[in-house]
Amino acid sequence: MLRNEKLWQRVFVLRKNRKRFLRACLSLAGLAAVCGAAFIFGFPSGAGNGFSRSRADVSSTAAASAEPSSAQVSSRAPSSRGAKPDTSITILGAGDDLIHGTIYQQAADRAGGKGYDFAPVYEHVAGLIQKADVSVVNQETVLAGRALPVSGYPLFNSPTEVGDQLVRIGFDVINHANNHILDKGVAGIRATLDYWDTKPVKVVGVYRNDADLEKIRIVESKGIKTAHIGITEMTNGRYLPTGSAYRIVYAADTRKIEHLIKKAKSMADVVVVSVHWGTENTFTLTDKQKKLAQEMVDWGADIIFGNHPHVVQQLQLLTRSSDGAKCPVVFALGNFVSTQLDGKNMVSGLLTVTETKSGGTGKTAYAGMKFTPIVTHYGAGCSNVTIYPFREYTDALAAQHGVRAYTKDFSRSFIQGIVDRSIPKDYQDVS
Numbered sequence: 001m002l003r004n005e006k007l008w009q010r011v012f013v014l015r016k017n018r019k020r021f022l023r024a025c026l027s028l029a030g031l032a033a034v035c036g037a038a039f040i041f042g043f044p045s046g047a048g049n050g051f052s053r054s055r056a057d058v059s060s061t062a063a064a065s066a067e068p069s070s071a072q073v074s075s076r077a078p079s080s081r082g083a084k085p086d087t088s089i090t091i092l093g094a095g096d097d098l099i100h101g102t103i104y105q106q107a108a109d110r111a112g113g114k115g116y117d118f119a120p121v122y123e124h125v126a127g128l129i130q131k132a133d134v135s136v137v138n139q140e141t142v143l144a145g146r147a148l149p150v151s152g153y154p155l156f157n158s159p160t161e162v163g164d165q166l167v168r169i170g171f172d173v174i175n176h177a178n179n180h181i182l183d184k185g186v187a188g189i190r191a192t193l194d195y196w197d198t199k200p201v202k203v204v205g206v207y208r209n210d211a212d213l214e215k216i217r218i219v220e221s222k223g224i225k226t227a228h229i230g231i232t233e234m235t236n237g238r239y240l241p242t243g244s245a246y247r248i249v250y251a252a253d254t255r256k257i258e259h260l261i262k263k264a265k266s267m268a269d270v271v272v273v274s275v276h277w278g279t280e281n282t283f284t285l286t287d288k289q290k291k292l293a294q295e296m297v298d299w300g301a302d303i304i305f306g307n308h309p310h311v312v313q314q315l316q317l318l319t320r321s322s323d324g325a326k327c328p329v330v331f332a333l334g335n336f337v338s339t340q341l342d343g344k345n346m347v348s349g350l351l352t353v354t355e356t357k358s359g360g361t362g363k364t365a366y367a368g369m370k371f372t373p374i375v376t377h378y379g380a381g382c383s384n385v386t387i388y389p390f391r392e393y394t395d396a397l398a399a400q401h402g403v404r405a406y407t408k409d410f411s412r413s414f415i416q417g418i419v420d421r422s423i424p425k426d427y428q429d430v431s
């Protein structure tokens with residue numbers, strides 16, 4: 001068993017490496033094509049040369065007019081033989097990675113006394129996350145497992161092996177702006193950030209000091225820069241001690257949020273905000289959520305991944321007032337994983353947004369999205385926790401779900417009903 005799991009982990013490391021290798025090949029192939037084209041045709045000369053145009057030039061072009069007319073495009077764009085192709089990336093958001101005690105106890109049992117093995121929790125959805133160019137998750141619990149004793153509800157501290165597994169399955173950005181960030185005080189935050197410093201990911205939502213907060217986290221894919229910010233409405237009544245250098249950005253601090261989003265916008269093509277807000281276990285949005293979502297979009301946020309309510313809340317496409325840009329906002333993605341005890345808490349989703357950068361204008365814009373429902377499954381007594389894509393989830397599995405002890409009608413149609421409450425059919429990725 002352990003051997004198989006080790007093998008599985010190696011497969012994912014290989015997949016990740018293969019992904020990097022393929023990206024490197026594509027870059028080399030692109031470079032070769034560009035060089036070949038230059039050799040055959042010669043580069044067009046002049047300021048309109050798309051190949052030599054710097055990023056700063058691209059930004060100023062985009063800033064000059066949010067929606068350039070075709071005349072503007074053709075006057076600025078290089079000749080057709082030198083035109084850059086459009087480039088698209090996918091940006092994926094996942095819900096709350098909520099590590100209850102039963103989840104890490106099972107991971108410890110699997111590892112047979114040698115740490116924790118979280119691979120089986122995520123194995124059925126790992127491919128979906130791996131496939132996206134940039135993936136973001138809300139890590140609901142601190143990962144101070146090496147420095148402090150691990151613990152479950154209500155003051156969580158999870159083993160760092162959780163983070164190892166999130167990295168292994170392809171997450172690039174980890175959000176810690178949530179109500180549990182202060183569960184283990186400053187010591188928990190310090191140990192969590194020290195741990196993440198050893199991993200190739202960007203962490204948002206909690207910062208070592210003001211200077212660290214001002215360093216906008218950017219992940220680049222295929223030449224498209226995505227900037228990431230994490231904010232939270234609440235920290236369960238716990239606060240940083242007076243005089244602490246650590247920083248958490250609260251939703252009430254709208255001046256700071258506006259500043260961070262505008263700064264991020266000036267540095268990147270796409271601004272992604274992870275926000276922790278709303279009311280637990282309700283599908284109803286609060287006025288605060290609705291107001292802040294529109295404000296953040298107007299300040300420059302392009303994608304908002306909301307979390308905290310433990311259920312899937314509405315997916316909307318908001319419009320930025322200044323330039324008419326379309327910006328996806330999912331108010332809550334639900335629990336990525338948990339052992340909560342209500343059927344509606346088992347239903348979640350992965351939101352994948354496509355953003356396309358125009359080769360002609362250099363402007364990046366929303367180009368589509370899909371919501372892939374996922375289901376946290378466990379047996380009797382919350383045993384064998386694992387997440388399934390809804391499309392692979394059967395009524396036979398639902399009949400064995402431990403949550404049936406509390407939600408008797410848990411089934412595929414129950415899950416579909418939860419998804420239908422909040423997600424327009426056009427965006428559902430269920431077949």
Ligand SMILES: [Zn+2]
Binds near residue numbers: 140178179180307308
């Ligand atoms: Zn929360």
